[in-house]
Amino acid sequence: MQIQDQYSRGLRDLRISVTDRCNFRCRYCMPEEIFDNNYAFLPKEHILSVDEIIRLARLFTALGVQKIRITGGEPLLRKELPEIIERVSQIPQIEDVALTTNGSLLAKHAQLLKNSGLMRVAVSLDALDDGTFMKMNGGRSHVQPVLNGIEAAAEAGLKVKVNMVVQKGVNDESILSMVEYFRDRGHILRLIEFMDVGNTNGWNWDQVVSKKEMLERIHSEWPLEPVDSNYSGEVASRYRFLDGKGEIGIISSVSDAFCSTCTRARLSAEGTLYTCLFATKGYALLPMLRSGASDEEITTYLVDIWYNRHDRYSIDRGKNQSDGSKVEMSRIGG
Numbered sequence: 001m002q003i004q005d006q007y008s009r010g011l012r013d014l015r016i017s018v019t020d021r022c023n024f025r026c027r028y029c030m031p032e033e034i035f036d037n038n039y040a041f042l043p044k045e046h047i048l049s050v051d052e053i054i055r056l057a058r059l060f061t062a063l064g065v066q067k068i069r070i071t072g073g074e075p076l077l078r079k080e081l082p083e084i085i086e087r088v089s090q091i092p093q094i095e096d097v098a099l100t101t102n103g104s105l106l107a108k109h110a111q112l113l114k115n116s117g118l119m120r121v122a123v124s125l126d127a128l129d130d131g132t133f134m135k136m137n138g139g140r141s142h143v144q145p146v147l148n149g150i151e152a153a154a155e156a157g158l159k160v161k162v163n164m165v166v167q168k169g170v171n172d173e174s175i176l177s178m179v180e181y182f183r184d185r186g187h188i189l190r191l192i193e194f195m196d197v198g199n200t201n202g203w204n205w206d207q208v209v210s211k212k213e214m215l216e217r218i219h220s221e222w223p224l225e226p227v228d229s230n231y232s233g234e235v236a237s238r239y240r241f242l243d244g245k246g247e248i249g250i251i252s253s254v255s256d257a258f259c260s261t262c263t264r265a266r267l268s269a270e271g272t273l274y275t276c277l278f279a280t281k282g283y284a285l286l287p288m289l290r291s292g293a294s295d296e297e298i299t300t301y302l303v304d305i306w307y308n309r310h311d312r313y314s315i316d317r318g319k320n321q322s323d324g325s326k327v328e329m330s331r332i333g334g
């Protein structure tokens, strides 16, 4: 069944958060003064079990989902991650299984994840110097373990992309060194505009380096040209180096929104469905799962939610948007 929302967007991509916990405290996502020892993380019994994740993933594939991204929190903190990946990748309609991780624990697990059926990994890394990186991740990790994770993933045969959130005055001076490092090693670096996700990261426009500015800075060092998207609705705009040394991506949710082609649904660790990264409201599926709802009942509910979807937060950014607090990024995983 192919379903469409109010702007004729299908449902292709399901992003599943497998935990709300993380071993980092990136200031733009989980500032440590908020996510401290008193923070109420989800108790285990309120988190989707592996069976529940697989059941929902199957139901979503019947509505058009072909691509699954596992995220968090930090997904490598979930002990059952290899089993989740193995079972998700065995669902016949699933063509692409990817993982988004901070990379700090990846070196140890990359080969097992690849053997379990993982195809691609996006590793987040914001700078190559420990000073800047540790300032951004709340002092939780040096750079080297993440670089080791990236190399282990590549050696295991996983396709690797690197995600860098760019924050003006914090790590924008690291753009060129990051570009140089990863183009020399053949990994695609994607530069992400700092976004106003959640309610706690102190976002303001002054800290955003726009896509245009990032491109100008990189182009003046290594000339670039645009490349067509790999698929309709791709989040990153692609640019190739004219000297033939690979490509980069820019994710410009703030300065150049891409909502018109957004086919992404997000499932939080506690089984709540969000139809936008900036949603103020989610749809709790866990009570249905645990009260014996049939596949047909859950599917009818999902179809109805998608049919009524009219999210386009980034296009409308700055206009009066609905009140209420937004879901935290660590709950739905970016």
Ligand SMILES: Nc1nc2c(ncn2[C@@H]2O[C@H](COP(=O)(O)OP(=O)(O)OP(=O)(O)O)[C@@H](O)[C@H]2O)c(=O)[nH]1
Pocket (backbone or CB within 6 Å): 069, 098, 100, 122, 161, 163, 192, 234, 235, 236, 251, 253, 262, 264, 277, 314, 333, 334
């Ligand atoms: N505003 C907005 N940002 C998004 C959306 N999807 C992804 N992002 C941002 O882009 C970042 C990178 O996304 P990834 O999870 O690495 O992967 P992807 O864009 O799906 O990548 P590919 O599947 O390789 O094309 C995320 O961490 C978010 O910060 C979206 O629907 N809206």
Ligand SMILES: C[S@@+](CC[C@H](N)C(=O)[O-])C[C@H]1O[C@@H](n2cnc3c(N)ncnc32)[C@H](O)[C@@H]1O
Pocket (backbone or CB within 6 Å): 022, 028, 029, 071, 072, 073, 074, 075, 100, 101, 102, 103, 122, 123, 124, 163, 164, 165, 192, 193, 194, 195, 196, 197, 201, 329, 330, 332, 333, 334
């Ligand atoms: C929430 S994390 C979850 C997965 C994993 N812990 C990681 O960091 O890759 C997913 C992605 O969201 C990005 N992200 C988090 N907060 C962001 C923000 N305020 N603006 C832009 N991207 C953000 C992170 O950099 C990361 O690439």
Ligand code: SF4
Pocket (backbone or CB within 6 Å): 022, 023, 024, 025, 026, 029, 030, 072, 073, 074, 102, 124, 330
């Ligand atoms: S961006 Fe990822 S690594 Fe950083 S705090 Fe958020 S969930 Fe953790």
Ligand code: SF4
Pocket (backbone or CB within 6 Å): 258, 259, 260, 262, 264, 275, 276, 277, 278, 311, 312, 313, 314, 315
């Ligand atoms: S802001 Fe919402 S609707 Fe727009 S691309 Fe991101 S998730 Fe999709």
